[in-house]
Amino acid sequence: MQRRSTKQRETVYHALMHLYHPTAEEVYEYLRSEAPSIGRATVFRNLAVLSEEGRIVKLFFPDEVAHYDANTDGHYHFICRHCEKIIDLPATQKLSFPKSDRFTVDEQSVNFYGVCRECQK
Amino acid sequence: MQRRSTKQRETVYHALMHLYHPTAEEVYEYLRSEAPSIGRATVFRNLAVLSEEGRIVKLFFPDEVAHYDANTDGHYHFICRHCEKIIDLPATQKLSFPKSDRFTVDEQSVNFYGVCRECQK
DNA sequence: CTTCATGCAAAGTATTTGCACTCGG
DNA sequence: CCGAGTGCAAATACTTTGCATGAAG
Numbered sequence: 001m002q003r004r005s006t007k008q009r010e011t012v013y014h015a016l017m018h019l020y021h022p023t024a025e026e027v028y029e030y031l032r033s034e035a036p037s038i039g040r041a042t043v044f045r046n047l048a049v050l051s052e053e054g055r056i057v058k059l060f061f062p063d064e065v066a067h068y069d070a071n072t073d074g075h076y077h078f079i080c081r082h083c084e085k086i087i088d089l090p091a092t093q094k095l096s097f098p099k100s101d102r103f104t105v106d107e108q109s110v111n112f113y114g115v116c117r118e119c120q121k
Numbered sequence: 122m123q124r125r126s127t128k129q130r131e132t133v134y135h136a137l138m139h140l141y142h143p144t145a146e147e148v149y150e151y152l153r154s155e156a157p158s159i160g161r162a163t164v165f166r167n168l169a170v171l172s173e174e175g176r177i178v179k180l181f182f183p184d185e186v187a188h189y190d191a192n193t194d195g196h197y198h199f200i201c202r203h204c205e206k207i208i209d210l211p212a213t214q215k216l217s218f219p220k221s222d223r224f225t226v227d228e229q230s231v232n233f234y235g236v237c238r239e240c241q242k
Numbered sequence: 243c244t245t246c247a248t249g250c251a252a253a254g255t256a257t258t259t260g261c262a263c264t265c266g267g
Numbered sequence: 268c269c270g271a272g273t274g275c276a277a278a279t280a281c282t283t284t285g286c287a288t289g290a291a292g
Contacts, residue, residue, distance in 0.1 A: 004246060004291050024282080039249040044282060046247095060181035064257075065281070078224055089219055097233060098210055103199055105235040112218060114226040125266055125271055145257080160274035165257060167272095185282075186256065 003049070011035050012046040016056050016070035021077075021086045023065045061086065061111070076110040082119035124170070132156050133167040137177050137191035142198075142207045144186045182207065182232070197231040203240035 011034055015027045022030070028043045047068050050056045059067040059077065063084050076089040089112070097105035132155055136148045143151070149164045168189050171177045180188040180198065184205050197210040210233070218226035 001246075002292095006247060006291075008248070025280095037249075041250080041283075042248055058183065060183060062179060062181060064187070066185070076219075078219070078221075078226065080224065087223065092219065093214070093216055095214055095216070095231065097235075098197075098199070098213065100199075101238065102208065103201065103235050103237040104241070105199065105233045107234040109230075109232045109234070110216065111230045112226045113228040113230070114218075114224050116224040117222065120225070122271075123267095127266075127272060129273070158274075162258075162275080163273055 008035065008038055008042050009046045009049065011038065012043055013050055013055060013070070016050070016068055021059060021067040021069055023067055025065075027068070059086075059109070062113075074108065076112065078112045078114065078116075080116040080119055081113055082115055085116055087116070129156065129159055129163050130167045130170065132159065133164055134171055134176060134191070137171070137189055142180060142188040142190055144188055146186075148189070180207075180230070183234075195229065197233065199233045199235065199237075201237040201240055202234055203236055206237055208237070 011031060012027060015030045015034070016022065019026060019030060024040075024044050024047055027047065028038070028040050031038050031043065047056070047058070047066075051058045051068065054072065055070075057069045057072050059069055061067060061077075061079050061084070062081070067086065071088070074091050074094075076091055078087040078089055079085070080087075091110070095108055095110065097108065132152060133148060136151045136155070137143065140147060140151060145161075145165050145168055148168065149159070149161050152159050152164065168177070168179070168187075172179045172189065175193065176191075178190045178193050180190055182188060182198075182200050182205070183202070188207065192209070195212050195215075197212055199208040199210055200206070201208075212231070216229055216231065218229065
């Protein structure tokens, strides 16, 4: 099953680069102007393909909705428990992948949770 | 809105201690024997309350289903991309919370992704 | 041409909510 | 007693799937 390069796939990818940790729905909304005829399922399918190819990263947070990130550098995230805002953090301390005979590691995710300044008021 | 101590809440908490990163559905299934009349919504509601109280931790992984963990020590997790198995890892390198005037941090989560030995065959 | 990709709508999952009833304090 | 908690079913939110059509190579 070889993969083709389609206009929709690249459109989805470009949307990712213009948005900050968008959900699939946000990508879909954004594309209403760029490619009005695109279907929601196509967005989901292409986000999955791009993520499988390692061009983007799929993120998981407490709001139960998947977010996507075109920045594939191993940075960290801060998530506000209150407004659910996501803030990129540089990967200050690099964690080395754990060694074990039970598995091999190829990726890591580091998230910090708390409350952002606006929500502390 | 003061909180009451109910039989169901403690039953859910005890289920968590007997299960390994269960989903809400798994807790519910487990409780069919201990408390057959418990409702699915009560399980969800109590998992939310317990997690809010810090007695358990809610975990987010690529399978889109929330998992819960009665082990609130800051340990790490390994998740197999293939079978979605979750393995506890000791927090070998402790990450310090980042300092910023934009937010305050009170919790962190560290996940490693890869393929477990069984799935490498 | 061949077959992967798309768009739509319908179907699945996981979780939340409305409501009358129950029970803890 | 009074209101938070419960159990049920219905509703919601997010994502996936089936299928006929379209387009990439």
